[in-house]
Amino acid sequence: MSEQQPPFAQSGTHEVFNQAPPLAGHNLYAADHALRDAVRRYGAHWAEDDLQRYGEVCGRPEMIQRGYDANEFKPLFESHDRVGNRIDLVRYHPSYHQLMQLALSEGLHSAPWTDPGPGAHVARAAKYYLHCQLEAGHGCPVTMTFASVPSIRLAPQLADEWLPKITARGYDPSNRPHFEKAQLTIGMGMTEKQGGSDVRANTTTASPVGNGDYELTGHKWFTSAPMCDAFLMLAQSENGLSCFLVPRWRPDGSKNPIQVQRLKNKAGNVSNASSEIELRSALGWLVGEEGRGVNAIIEMVAATRFDCMIGSAGGQRQAVVQAMHHAANRNAFGKHLIDQPLMQNVLADLQLEVEGSVAITMRMAQALDHLEEEAQQLVMRLGTAVGKYWICKRTPHHAYEAMECLGGNGVVENFITARLYRDAPINAIWEGSGNIQALDVLRALGKTPSVLQAWYAELEQSAGADQLLDRCVHRLKNQLADSDQLQYRARHLVDQLALTMQAHLLVQGGDSAVAEAFIASRLGASGAHSTGTLPTGLDVKMIIERGNPHCGY
Template identity: 80%
Template sequence: MSEAESPSALATTHQVLNQAPPLTGHNLYAGDTALREAVQHNGGHWAEDDLQRYGEVCGRPEMIERGYNANEFKPIFESHDRVGNRIDLVRYHPSYHQLMQLALSEGLHSAPWTDPGPGAHVARAAKYYLHSQLEAGHGCPVTMTFASVPSIRLNPQLAEVWLPKITARGYDSSNRPFTEKSALTIGMGMTEKQGGSDVRANTSTAIPLGDGTYEIVGHKWFMSAPMCDAFLMLAQVEKGKTPGGLSCFLVPRWRPDGTKNPLQVQRLKNKAGNVSNASSEVEMRGALGWLIGDEGRGVNAIIEMVATTRFDCMIGSSSGQRQAVLQAIYHTSQRSTFGKTLIDQPLMQNVLADLQLELEGSIAMTMRIARALDHLDREHEQMLMRLGTAVGKYWICKRTPHHAYEAMECLGGNGIIENFITARLYRDAPINAIWEGSGNIQALDVLRAIAKTPAIITHWFDELEKSKGTDLRYDRALVRLKNEFSNRDEIEYRARHLVDQMALTMQAHLLVQGGNSAVAEAFIASRLNSAGAHNTGCLPTGLDVATLIERGNPLAI
């Protein structure tokens, strides 16, 4: 090379220094102390080897890349084929299908139904928590398929045909009739334009045809995962001039004879987050449907599905918190500023410990409700699950957006860039808080459950009493909560505050029972002994923040 062809010394402006390399190749389960302890404490110890295996799978670089691809290449809707036939087809990036295949092959949609037993829901929740850290959007059809099983069982004839395919460990994304497939996914469509969460205001109608089927006419304003093979939907039964009431139906995309069911997608939603998951607006133009449960009892038929999807919202938001924490801790352990590694800066330690502490409470509560699901033959567990899914869904999901933001801030400017996962975590964070009943709906549901079954709050307090006497601050919080419930004045107005305190005292109790004194002390000192609301990173002095940060360190194995 001649001197004239030699690169100029100015061609290289700088070296890239003090930047954290991507975090890949780590075991998501092995590096998560809070999760491992919660699994052991709640009866999932038998699944330890499988969870260790799956933690390694979910940390692989190629799996993480699939999560990025599924979000970068959004679903595309095609209403008609190239010659004009109506097809209502949504096309996804191959990475989306690969993640779906992984989830369903691991039984995240079915394991507790096909292999029930002690700790089945705990093990499934832990595994789903690991899986959801790859990418949140495709979890929607996984969750809906899982949650549909109790409702579909209400129609034994349908259950005999559909459930073996719904619970099969396989994934078939092909656009063809359910009769030709060995593995099926299920969605749900409840929300309409005029009603929102008030599903009793639904205007879609279902006319019985006399052969056990119904013809459904109407619309759904939100129907996620429109490529599912069938959907649980609510519609008003019409019998001449005598309304049959709001009822639940299984509506397939294809009729049994192989013709297309007129369940027509109008468009896909352009969402701020959850973009890998197609959410659609649909119209039903005489769509075939089968009744689930009894006529006029649609809410009762679908309520178990709703409760289960709310529980999965708890799992998903806890998972988002975990991924945010591990990214924050990892980044700050790799980057230096003002002469110290970020993670060694006292104020950053306060922030990181507080982020981990939030996650500790979320995991503890989620896994306790999973344990309740494993023991619904016991009245106490049944009552705890009924309130716990509403309280947990409200609190954990509502805390996650701010938690995601604070973790994003730990990465500085990099945190808001789309090829850093924290930006996606932040965009996805509000979804679980809004879907399946937003904050007000959950808080009012708690009051409604207590009014309908007064013994339910007694069971809640019985659970909390198990930690009474361990810490005076906890005891005082328990007394305050009981006093709040004894005051019935403007109780709906105060509903959010009540549920806030229910969540915090339950999390404190569970962390006390968990046995790690550093975690329990920090939680009680910062959450139960506080003068009021505060931002993340305002933990009081004297806490063992080093232990908290170490528990969240993804590389501390």
């Protein structure tokens, strides 16, 4: 009598083959030619060894898994403890805390503040670009903590007490008062139900109670990362809209009455807890002058918008990495997808989007490194709004096209492309949606006309390099000189500001194949084009090599 076969042998129906293996164990920096070129061009060449190290860290399988786990196991809210005491506690999966620890120990929240110098913001932006490819949601408190520093400096007494702990490298998620901790994180609360982006419509009130303390009463419709140690919030005081630092715990160790009503159930960004809160006479300290709350918090807003550029550019990069990895490992119709002309058109087009996004993001990082120069201030004033608008708005469709490269696998949740697609709209909507950014550009042009002259001076560096670019810049100048229905035309104008700047920066970058392809596809007669419709005659293979995670080591 023959020996019985094991169950798996009896039930086997086929061999699994022609599927791409998981992409892990690769160096995110080494194979990213666009990033490496930008780091050198914009003054952070000294950080390359550290970026090479961190690129390897971010490619480790265990790091990638933490991103998956932080999204699979969403934050949980506990309003009360088991005996009925109000605790307003949000519990996270350990992977979320591990990612936070990694980010803060690397100084992604503080490095340019604690170690300023040539290229400091460029190096930090490059490292953050690598880091956010692991997972986007936990970047929210990292960014808010980073962005809070310029605003808190407006209150010297608070700055002396808080900033050493805010900028310290390390992460303490414990639920206890700020004065018992060595590291702190900062959130922000601006949006209210009735106002949204129109913060001057806020109804939360702030009343002085003596000794420089205020009591805030009202609500905030979106407060992300509610376990931060304090929040910068806007409220109406006697002299108008003002900015306050609102701690989660009072100096006497009692809980400040910042009460979480619920967590938002979001389409994306699910690892990040976003809450609705009510302030019931919560303690707050004035930051800046009464009635000048927008001025006090505007630098924080500008910094968060810049980080939206970094995050969306990083999302684009990770989408390209996944699409190219799949195409390099998948055979169809007799050869690898990456060797097929139509797929090459799509992949090269996806990479060109990354090239433009990285170029303008790192150029704005360079401007941040040189804000002592008026010209850099002016470029930055327009650049954060233009870049935030354009990169973040391009990312959702970019994520979809990359997802489609994987076919049906691309929409399955244990492939990262599904998460990239869900996360993609978040940066476009938060910190000022598309219309808000376009209106901010018009506001800057009206209030400070010299910002446009600084922008033109930047573009002038590429004058004569490409006739098509020259014509587009000339047309842009004419369109901006026409004051008729400016607000109605604002999105189109910002589109052209972004595209001509990206094209100029790529020309200056020195890679003629990339610049030529970008200009031909983005500024050519077709204008807005469908992905994968690049004109003929371009060096698409070289462009793909610049983005291929398996090239460049």
